[in-house]
Amino acid sequence: MSRWVIKGIRTGIVTTRYPEKKEETPGTSPGLPEQVTGIAPENRETESRCPTGALSREKNRLNLRQERCIHCFRCSRGTENPIPWKNGFEWAEIRNPEAVVPASLRHSLHIRVVDAGDCGACLNEIKLLNNPYYNMHRLGFFITPTPRQADILLVAGPVAEHMKTPLLKAYEAMPAPKRVMAVGACALNGGVFGPGFVTGSGVADILPVDIEIPGCPPPPLAILHGLCLIAGQLKNEPNAATGTRKGEK
Amino acid sequence: MPGIETLLIGTLSLYTAGIAAAFLLPKEKTPVLPALFGGTGSLLLLFTGIKSFLPPETFHAALWTVPGIGTLTVSIDTLSAFFLVVTAIAAIPASVFAATRLKQTRWQHPEVAAALYLGLLISLTIVIIASHVFLFLIAWESMSIIIYLLISSDNNERPGYLMLSIGEAGTLAITAAFLLLSANTGSLSFAIIKTGAASLGPGVQWAVFLLVFFGFSVKGGLIPLNFWMPGAYTAAPAAFIPLIAGATLNMALYGIIRVTGSLLPIPHAGPGIIMLIVGSATALIGILYATIEDDFKTLLAHSSIENAGIIIAALGAGSVFLAKGHLAAASIAFAAALYHLLNHSVFKTLLFMGAGAVEDKTGTRSLDRMGGLLKHMPWTGLFVLIGALSIAAMPPFNGFVSEWLTLQALLRSVELSSPGIKLAFVAAGVGLTLTAGLAVTCFVRAFAMGFLGMSRSDSASAAKETGKPALLSMAGLAVFCLALGILPTYVIPALNKTIRPLTGASATTALVPGFFRPQGKLPEAFVNDFHKLGAQIGKNSMPGRGLAVLHRGGTKNPVVFAMSTFYMFITLIILLGLTAGLVRLFAGRRRKIRQPRWDGGVRKLLPEMTYTATGFAHPVRVIFESILRPKVVERKDTIAEHFRVTIRQKRNEIHLIDRMVLNPLDSAAHRIARTLAKMHNGRINTYAGYALLALIVFLAIASII
Amino acid sequence: MNIQEIAAEIQSRWNNEIKLSTIAGTLECRCHREHLVPLCGWLFNRLNCHFAGLTAEELPDRWNLDYLFTPAGESGIIRINTAAPLKERNFPSISIAVHAADWHEREAEDLFGLTFEGHPRLGDFILHDDAWQEGVEPMRENFSAADVLSGRNPKPDWRPRRILKAPGAFIMPVGPVFSGEAESVHFQLETIGEEVLRAFPRLFFKYRGVEKLAEGRSVDNGLLLAERFAGSTAFSHALAFSMAIEKLSGEEVPPRAEVLRVFMAELERLRHHLGVIEGICSSTGLAVGTGQCAILEEEALRISGALTGHRYLFGLCIPGGLSRDFDKTALKSAAERATDIVRRMNSIEKLLINTSSFLDRLEEVGAVTEKQAHDFGLAGPVARASGYSCDTRKQLPYGAYRNFDFDSPHEREGDGYARLRLFFAEVRESGRIMEQAAEKLPPGKTAVPCNPDAGTAISTAETPRGATWHRIRIGTDGKIKRYRLITPSFANWHGFHIAAENFAFQDFPIILATFGLSVAENDR
Numbered sequence A: 001m002s003r004w005v006i007k008g009i010r011t012g013i014v015t016t017r018y019p020e021k022k023e024e025t026p027g028t029s030p031g032l033p034e035q036v037t038g039i040a041p042e043n044r045e046t047e048s049r050c051p052t053g054a055l056s057r058e059k060n061r062l063n064l065r066q067e068r069c070i071h072c073f074r075c076s077r078g079t080e081n082p083i084p085w086k087n088g089f090e091w092a093e094i095r096n097p098e099a100v101v102p103a104s105l106r107h108s109l110h111i112r113v114v115d116a117g118d119c120g121a122c123l124n125e126i127k128l129l130n131n132p133y134y135n136m137h138r139l140g141f142f143i144t145p146t147p148r149q150a151d152i153l154l155v156a157g158p159v160a161e162h163m164k165t166p167l168l169k170a171y172e173a174m175p176a177p178k179r180v181m182a183v184g185a186c187a188l189n190g191g192v193f194g195p196g197f198v199t200g201s202g203v204a205d206i207l208p209v210d211i212e213i214p215g216c217p218p219p220p221l222a223i224l225h226g227l228c229l230i231a232g233q234l235k236n237e238p239n240a241a242t243g244t245r246k247g248e249k
Numbered sequence B: 001m002p003g004i005e006t007l008l009i010g011t012l013s014l015y016t017a018g019i020a021a022a023f024l025l026p027k028e029k030t031p032v033l034p035a036l037f038g039g040t041g042s043l044l045l046l047f048t049g050i051k052s053f054l055p056p057e058t059f060h061a062a063l064w065t066v067p068g069i070g071t072l073t074v075s076i077d078t079l080s081a082f083f084l085v086v087t088a089i090a091a092i093p094a095s096v097f098a099a100t101r102l103k104q105t106r107w108q109h110p111e112v113a114a115a116l117y118l119g120l121l122i123s124l125t126i127v128i129i130a131s132h133v134f135l136f137l138i139a140w141e142s143m144s145i146i147i148y149l150l151i152s153s154d155n156n157e158r159p160g161y162l163m164l165s166i167g168e169a170g171t172l173a174i175t176a177a178f179l180l181l182s183a184n185t186g187s188l189s190f191a192i193i194k195t196g197a198a199s200l201g202p203g204v205q206w207a208v209f210l211l212v213f214f215g216f217s218v219k220g221g222l223i224p225l226n227f228w229m230p231g232a233y234t235a236a237p238a239a240f241i242p243l244i245a246g247a248t249l250n251m252a253l254y255g256i257i258r259v260t261g262s263l264l265p266i267p268h269a270g271p272g273i274i275m276l277i278v279g280s281a282t283a284l285i286g287i288l289y290a291t292i293e294d295d296f297k298t299l300l301a302h303s304s305i306e307n308a309g310i311i312i313a314a315l316g317a318g319s320v321f322l323a324k325g326h327l328a329a330a331s332i333a334f335a336a337a338l339y340h341l342l343n344h345s346v347f348k349t350l351l352f353m354g355a356g357a358v359e360d361k362t363g364t365r366s367l368d369r370m371g372g373l374l375k376h377m378p379w380t381g382l383f384v385l386i387g388a389l390s391i392a393a394m395p396p397f398n399g400f401v402s403e404w405l406t407l408q409a410l411l412r413s414v415e416l417s418s419p420g421i422k423l424a425f426v427a428a429g430v431g432l433t434l435t436a437g438l439a440v441t442c443f444v445r446a447f448a449m450g451f452l453g454m455s456r457s458d459s460a461s462a463a464k465e466t467g468k469p470a471l472l473s474m475a476g477l478a479v480f481c482l483a484l485g486i487l488p489t490y491v492i493p494a495l496n497k498t499i500r501p502l503t504g505a506s507a508t509t510a511l512v513p514g515f516f517r518p519q520g521k522l523p524e525a526f527v528n529d530f531h532k533l534g535a536q537i538g539k540n541s542m543p544g545r546g547l548a549v550l551h552r553g554g555t556k557n558p559v560v561f562a563m564s565t566f567y568m569f570i571t572l573i574i575l576l577g578l579t580a581g582l583v584r585l586f587a588g589r590r591r592k593i594r595q596p597r598w599d600g601g602v603r604k605l606l607p608e609m610t611y612t613a614t615g616f617a618h619p620v621r622v623i624f625e626s627i628l629r630p631k632v633v634e635r636k637d638t639i640a641e642h643f644r645v646t647i648r649q650k651r652n653e654i655h656l657i658d659r660m661v662l663n664p665l666d667s668a669a670h671r672i673a674r675t676l677a678k679m680h681n682g683r684i685n686t687y688a689g690y691a692l693l694a695l696i697v698f699l700a701i702a703s704i705i
Numbered sequence C: 001m002n003i004q005e006i007a008a009e010i011q012s013r014w015n016n017e018i019k020l021s022t023i024a025g026t027l028e029c030r031c032h033r034e035h036l037v038p039l040c041g042w043l044f045n046r047l048n049c050h051f052a053g054l055t056a057e058e059l060p061d062r063w064n065l066d067y068l069f070t071p072a073g074e075s076g077i078i079r080i081n082t083a084a085p086l087k088e089r090n091f092p093s094i095s096i097a098v099h100a101a102d103w104h105e106r107e108a109e110d111l112f113g114l115t116f117e118g119h120p121r122l123g124d125f126i127l128h129d130d131a132w133q134e135g136v137e138p139m140r141e142n143f144s145a146a147d148v149l150s151g152r153n154p155k156p157d158w159r160p161r162r163i164l165k166a167p168g169a170f171i172m173p174v175g176p177v178f179s180g181e182a183e184s185v186h187f188q189l190e191t192i193g194e195e196v197l198r199a200f201p202r203l204f205f206k207y208r209g210v211e212k213l214a215e216g217r218s219v220d221n222g223l224l225l226a227e228r229f230a231g232s233t234a235f236s237h238a239l240a241f242s243m244a245i246e247k248l249s250g251e252e253v254p255p256r257a258e259v260l261r262v263f264m265a266e267l268e269r270l271r272h273h274l275g276v277i278e279g280i281c282s283s284t285g286l287a288v289g290t291g292q293c294a295i296l297e298e299e300a301l302r303i304s305g306a307l308t309g310h311r312y313l314f315g316l317c318i319p320g321g322l323s324r325d326f327d328k329t330a331l332k333s334a335a336e337r338a339t340d341i342v343r344r345m346n347s348i349e350k351l352l353i354n355t356s357s358f359l360d361r362l363e364e365v366g367a368v369t370e371k372q373a374h375d376f377g378l379a380g381p382v383a384r385a386s387g388y389s390c391d392t393r394k395q396l397p398y399g400a401y402r403n404f405d406f407d408s409p410h411e412r413e414g415d416g417y418a419r420l421r422l423f424f425a426e427v428r429e430s431g432r433i434m435e436q437a438a439e440k441l442p443p444g445k446t447a448v449p450c451n452p453d454a455g456t457a458i459s460t461a462e463t464p465r466g467a468t469w470h471r472i473r474i475g476t477d478g479k480i481k482r483y484r485l486i487t488p489s490f491a492n493w494h495g496f497h498i499a500a501e502n503f504a505f506q507d508f509p510i511i512l513a514t515f516g517l518s519v520a521e522n523d524r
């Protein structure tokens, strides 16, 4: 056992300082396409490459609906007019401002994760929140096995038909106030799957969503950002520390 | 109040009138007789007992003289009085309950059943008050036979035969013991035996003790003679089992106390040690089998064995203390034993009523097939819960007091000097502590699996509340459970009247010391001892009473274990009230939401997805595998090697006693029979040869002598 | 026996009643339904062929069923094809002879409404009987994937199938929402207390109908599904999908792209296995070990993210090559960082195998024999840990794997510890392959345009969890007509219960973790 202790101490602290300090280590986030202007109105090649309709045109400006983007890179690779890419991960958006946790409770929140048909990537990123690199416990977030003690229901996946009942039951089993967090493009709008005969078009179909985290999958930092927002540990404003700006809607 | 004699005659004539009425009245009327005559008779019996307590004089009456045997006498000393009270406390509600059952179940001959029941009451009374060997044995024997008849009225005859045959062996041993006593003292009267017994030689004393202990153990359910009990108790009709379990078990204990405590107190520690070890082993084995049992009634039968074990262990401890001259400690141990005996009668009668009501309403005794009964039978559930909490020794109920006292009494063994005896006490203490722990598991399981959760069978989900009279009799006993639990300081002085003649010391001074009372008066030296420790005895004591057990390791370091269930109860009430009040205060006007259990999101939680009683007890099974020695038979059926169709598993647990005592005896008997059968080959020459052989052997012996 | 010998033997045994043809290493046997069971049984039980999967298909005029086998220890594919008119729905079940086909037949029964005669257990599989009415056949042509089904009418008296007959037996239900962040799956643990006699997984809570959704989609959109139905092994599945499309288009993938693909596939394997090892550590409650492995996993993800832009390699593999090129130095440094991860993992392994409290919980837990691995058609590390060799990279080498020097590690015992050792060994091999790939990266293009012709193609690739088979039929309009996904998790979930019999309840998470299963990959 002692060898494990030594190993642990030797490893030192690897944990990110986010949200106090900005985190820009390469590979922590896939990033998103940037909003571009100055594209000729008749040049519709780039936006037509987007399989999810995340790019929308407003005269000569190409807007990004970040909740639809699945990082397929089709708008930036293999095209004449690649869209510039921007790093960052602070994509989360609060849908219901009343759900933000009051100040006295924001440093202890319990999360029940429900996999409503995700592909495994979102869930892996959620699992990584416990990773020494991210260590969400330091911010007072804990994953709990029972919704009975959960403050936040974190849902990933497009809500497969068979998961509807379990998801609703988990929601019902939560104590009020219940907060629902939809994680990943699938949970936001069905992603590449929904709506279909056995998939919905996201969590909002059946539950009131309080906060949305775009991304396919959203990297751990993006989920952490969302958690900090709903916990009131961060304000829903351009973050001075990280210098990143939240996506337009 | 009328005199004891009047009361006693009243009691017995009511019982007898009931029997007469059973045969005179039409069949439809007879089921109420137990309640009518048994109940009122038992009420008179209660008064008889109480009255005999009041002036501590012995009621004595000569009945009639039988030529060659002497004058048959009855007498009520405080020991008898105590047992009369216990019997009456169990018999009053049991009679009402018996009437309700007799009415509901279809009996071929309800009048016979009612008459037998009343006959049982008579024989119980006479066993207690008989003070003549002949009368005692007659009453004892008729009690056995009536129980046999009551049990065998079912179509399953084996348990009854088993009980009767082993019971007869017991009666034989008891008879032999009494004959030995009377042969040595020259009389069949208890009074004369008692005065003459002290002069008996140690050999005779030992022989009498062993015979008596063996004889009464059979009825008392001590190992290794209790193998008949689970079967018989399970087979017994629900109408009578509360009385059988609540009152007749006590008769065995009465017998043991009467002989070893009153008639022939043996002045050395040996018998006490035997009782201590046998008692604690019985308790442990009893509760172990109760914990894994699925049949509710069989479970209760195993638990009766356990409780008999506890009582015998306490009695054993008491007689060791007595033999060693530690009179106060002996009084505590006897108080513990008698208290537990009383408690056991109360809660076991209650639990058997509950089991009967449940069986009646669900048609099953299997805990695996119950579940969720609290919704359907809330009152029965409440009373069974109180019974279960009491028997599991949970404060503030009565079981707690007596088990606490028993363990405390065992702890006083530090005062003894012999290391061997101390070792026995430690072993017994460990056994009884484990027993207490398992008892909690056992009855948490019994109640939870029966009354909580989801109904695991259709009959359980269709159950209805049982009738009012049955509920009323359970309620009465439940009240007793609580009262005996929170008012031990009033019960022990009463018990003391029985104990003092046995030990020659008072349990009250040892157990209910004055310093729990405001104007306590304690010996100066005693108080000083405690003041050295920093204890403020006698100064800031609170009003009210509690129990204390004092351990004087030496004069310098006295240790006191004190406990007040009354305060515990008050505190509990206050805490509960406070919590309820706070909840009301802060959340009273909030909306309350009741939500179903969290089941992991399954579409529908089905009853088969919840723990069964067998599953709940499985860890205990695994831990005690070396004692239980299960034979697991498993068969896996598949189609085409890989499609699993069924896995059948059966676990056969042959009871330890059956495995180690009964079955070897059984096979030995068979072997002997076979050998004998070989000798009986039917040829005349062989028989002639045997005769010759016998003659030679006889002559040889004669010539040697 | 290799493909030719098998063909000759079939010819002599079945007297030319089975039509044979060999195309590019694939032996195609067209047979009538009546020969199906003897032929498949012979291949599976006598020749020990590996059963890869069954594809059912509704063509305009007939049912078309393809049974895929691979010969034991030899290269090649055997495709048994049988057909029947649409109005006939009964096929003989081969599951009695070929147990590995059990779930495949149940799936076809559930989704197409076919009946497999002689199958002992049909129904309540993908579409749960307690959620759907009978008669829904979503994979049929006339069923539209855009329809949202209404009018549910499930059986109200549905009861789980129980096979444990013992006094006091009950089901311990686990899930579908359980543990901390587990994938949704429901387990019925049949038990009489602490010991579980059988654990039966109830899957498809996450059924998203990927095969149906793909129908009518363009190849590009189909790729998105292939990549994202099982995100933790996205690259391998995108690769298999792309290879099938490439077969149909006849395009040669540029060698640079082939080597890069190997690099990425191995990076994915390395990252996936580290995650599994982390899961095994955490299932035994070894906190420091879990943390150490988690650090490595995150670093592998960061390597992927920094190198390709996406932590899970999404959007990288496209039919015809890769969506972007890589700098050789970047690749080299990524390979170096991966080697560093392997080195650190080796030191963790040394610590782990010296931690007896950890090993005690793995050894002899959840054992699977080699025969069981074959009979259940297990795939990937789980099969190889039982000594059953089934590495597509070796048996049906695709892409650039032929040119690489690597081992496919094996173990014999088949218990949890053997699987753990295997995961470690495979990570080391992946590191070696990545080094070689970075070293020998040829120059050239990374992609060619790829337009598939109408037709059917089968491709296979070794995902981190084992072999996957993608069978794609493209219509004349260039759209996907039928997309069949045979995944390793499907095979391994089928065999999971053999490892989960007669165990103590607390061993359950450990058995589960050592299997390294994905529910998303199984449920599709």
Ligand code: SF4
Pocket: A033, A049, A050, A051, A052, A053, A054, A055, A068, A069, A070, A071, A072, A073, A074, A075, A076
């Ligand atoms: S990355 Fe893909 S999904 Fe996102 S905007 Fe570009 S094309 Fe659309």
